[in-house]
Amino acid sequence: MMEKMVFGRYIPGDSFVHRLDPRSKLIFVFIFIAAVFLANSTLSYALLLAFTLLSILASKVRIGFLIGGLKPVMFLIAFTFLLHIFFTKEGDLLFELGFLKIYEEGLRQGIYISVRFLVLVLMTSLLTLTTSPISITDGLEVLLNPLKKVKFPVHELALMMSISLRFIPTLMDETDKILKAQLARGSDISSGTMKERVQAVVPLLVPLFVSAFKRAEDLAIAMEVRGYRGGEGRTRYRQLKWDWRDTTALLILLAVIIALWFLRG
Amino acid sequence: MDIALEQVGYTYAAGTPFQKRALHDVNVRIPSGSYTAIIGHTGSGKSTLLQHLNGLLKPTAGRVRIGDTEVTKETKGKQLKPVRRKVGIVFQFPEHQLFEETVLKDVMFGPLNFGVQEEEAKARALRWINRLGLPEGTAEKSPFDLSGGQMRRVAIAGVLAMEPDVLVLDEPTAGLDPAGRKEIMDLFYELHEQRDMTTILVTHSMEDAARYADHMIVMHDGTDVLQGPPGEVFGDAERLAGWRLGVPRTVSFQRLYEEGAGLPHGPAALTEEQLASYLAAHLGEGGSAS
Numbered sequence: 384m385m386e387k388m389v390f391g392r393y394i395p396g397d398s399f400v401h402r403l404d405p406r407s408k409l410i411f412v413f414i415f416i417a418a419v420f421l422a423n424s425t426l427s428y429a430l431l432l433a434f435t436l437l438s439i440l441a442s443k444v445r446i447g448f449l450i451g452g453l454k455p456v457m458f459l460i461a462f463t464f465l466l467h468i469f470f471t472k473e474g475d476l477l478f479e480l481g482f483l484k485i486y487e488e489g490l491r492q493g494i495y496i497s498v499r500f501l502v503l504v505l506m507t508s509l510l511t512l513t514t515s516p517i518s519i520t521d522g523l524e525v526l527l528n529p530l531k532k533v534k535f536p537v538h539e540l541a542l543m544m545s546i547s548l549r550f551i552p553t554l555m556d557e558t559d560k561i562l563k564a565q566l567a568r569g570s571d572i573s574s575g576t577m578k579e580r581v582q583a584v585v586p587l588l589v590p591l592f593v594s595a596f597k598r599a600e601d602l603a604i605a606m607e608v609r610g611y612r613g614g615e616g617r618t619r620y621r622q623l624k625w626d627w628r629d630t631t632a633l634l635i636l637l638a639v640i641i642a643l644w645f646l647r648g
Numbered sequence: 649m650d651i652a653l654e655q656v657g658y659t660y661a662a663g664t665p666f667q668k669r670a671l672h673d674v675n676v677r678i679p680s681g682s683y684t685a686i687i688g689h690t691g692s693g694k695s696t697l698l699q700h701l702n703g704l705l706k707p708t709a710g711r712v713r714i715g716d717t718e719v720t721k722e723t724k725g726k727q728l729k730p731v732r733r734k735v736g737i738v739f740q741f742p743e744h745q746l747f748e749e750t751v752l753k754d755v756m757f758g759p760l761n762f763g764v765q766e767e768e769a770k771a772r773a774l775r776w777i778n779r780l781g782l783p784e785g786t787a788e789k790s791p792f793d794l795s796g797g798q799m800r801r802v803a804i805a806g807v808l809a810m811e812p813d814v815l816v817l818d819e820p821t822a823g824l825d826p827a828g829r830k831e832i833m834d835l836f837y838e839l840h841e842q843r844d845m846t847t848i849l850v851t852h853s854m855e856d857a858a859r860y861a862d863h864m865i866v867m868h869d870g871t872d873v874l875q876g877p878p879g880e881v882f883g884d885a886e887r888l889a890g891w892r893l894g895v896p897r898t899v900s901f902q903r904l905y906e907e908g909a910g911l912p913h914g915p916a917a918l919t920e921e922q923l924a925s926y927l928a929a930h931l932g933e934g935g936s937a938s
Binding site for chain 2: 392394445448451557560561563564565566567568569570571573574585586589590593594
């Protein structure tokens with residue numbers, strides 16, 4: 384049922400992008416997201432799109448798979464596209480049908496915003512597709528380390544993140560199992576009135592909560608008996624390594640940003 | 649109600665990098681009124697197969713006939729509800745599906761969903777709670793206050809209260825104590841006999857398969873490799889070992905005895921009783937094991 388979801392999934396692989404240090408990937412995506420908002424001309428958007436496609440190629444993730452995973456976001460993109468088309472009234476009139484008037488500027492803005500959305504979603508999906516959840520949290524923990532000075536619980540936050548990421552697939556499996564068990568008992572979520580549908584969720588949620596709490600308790604006990612007591616003095620099995628790839632990736636990004644700056648209208 | 653699978657294939661997450669073929673070219677017939685055991689090593693496709701038996705999964709290839717209903721990949725969800733009324737499934741660890749405030753309400757959930765009147769559903773629920781040997785007064789308790797074994801019984805009562813024609817059991821006694829196991833398995837067998845209920849048991853226990861089933865399906869690597877009565881299936885231990893399956897304890901004992909005594913392999917002794925009379929017959933002839 385949820386097996387088609389791409390966002391937040393990790394596909395192991397051995398490409399340039401896969402081998403990047405999670406820290407550089409995080410910084411990269413973060414800066415990229417900010418840089419996307421620099422673009423304001425056709426050429427600059429074309430550059431963004433081309434750069435994103437190149438990154439996908441470098442990651443060796445199948446494009447068809449990424450596009451397939453865009454379906455849930457497509458609705459949002461189409462919606463904003465239409466909003467812009469119908470409500471921007473600047474530039475030359477391109478097309479008229481009764482009360483529907485489409486202006487040049489509206490079409491342009493619509494396309495710009497759609498590309499912006501597309502590029503943002505593709506890049507962030509690429510991050511999670513090529514980086515294991517554990518590496519992401521490891522990277523984040525290191526990057527946030529300076530915040531420890533102001534007593535921000537960085538380690539606890541990273542631990543919470545990795546635990547939640549770890550349990551997403553488990554809970555999905557569990558949901559699937561309970562859903563099937565209730566379907567077999569004649570519960571019906573996909574038909575009936577709104578009220579009936581909402582009621583049909585109860586037999587799903589109650590068992591899910593019960594098992595989630597039980598799992599949390601078991602996990603807490605398991606951590607306790609293995610002597611876990613927070614991040615103080617804790618060493619790592621997986622060491623993060625910054626090498627030439629990471630520097631290269633960030634330099635390329637810098638070049639793109641400079642180019643973007645010059646291509647601005 | 650006959651169930652037949654014809655050239656059934658099922659692939660999870662088709663068209664993504666996570667694609668996984670779980671079943672291929674499965675041709676299986678489960679005769680009405682039979683007690684069929686499905687055995688196979690972990691990952692052989694047993695669980696996927698069982699979800700096809702009431703339309704929880706639709707085959708990605710081939711078709712499944714359940715009584716007069718045919719399920720293919722085009723079948724709409726709505727057509728499947730009547731099928732689910734006739735085929736009840738007790739999943740592994742069914743106690744995870746309990747959700748109501750009281751045991752009574754939980755057991756009534758299935759029958760009510762399938763259009764049974766309130767009064768009748770209540771009567772059925774009380775009857776099945778009692779039949780599963782739960783103590784007096786359990787009906788009014790919260791299912792979450794019960795012990796694990798009792799929760800299991802309540803969940804099973806919840807499926808039986810739907811009074812299905814076909815009962816599918818997926819490792820129904822996993823994690824229960826030996827006495828509880830036997831009690832529940834005997835109850836299923838009794839229902840099978842009395843109500844002529846087609847029973848399908850997915851199990852890792854060769855002993856259970858041998859004792860209760862009259863028909864067996866062996867799954868290996870996503871397809872059916874052998875079908876037949878238990879005597880035949882357990883007759884050839886070497887072939888089963890090739891699919892990483894064993895034979896019941898009674899059969900391995902019998903074979904050891906036969907080899908020790910230099911006897912030819914006789915028909916497989918499927919239960920302790922059969923083994924005992926087999927041994928009695930041989931020892932009675934004046935021979936001894938040594």
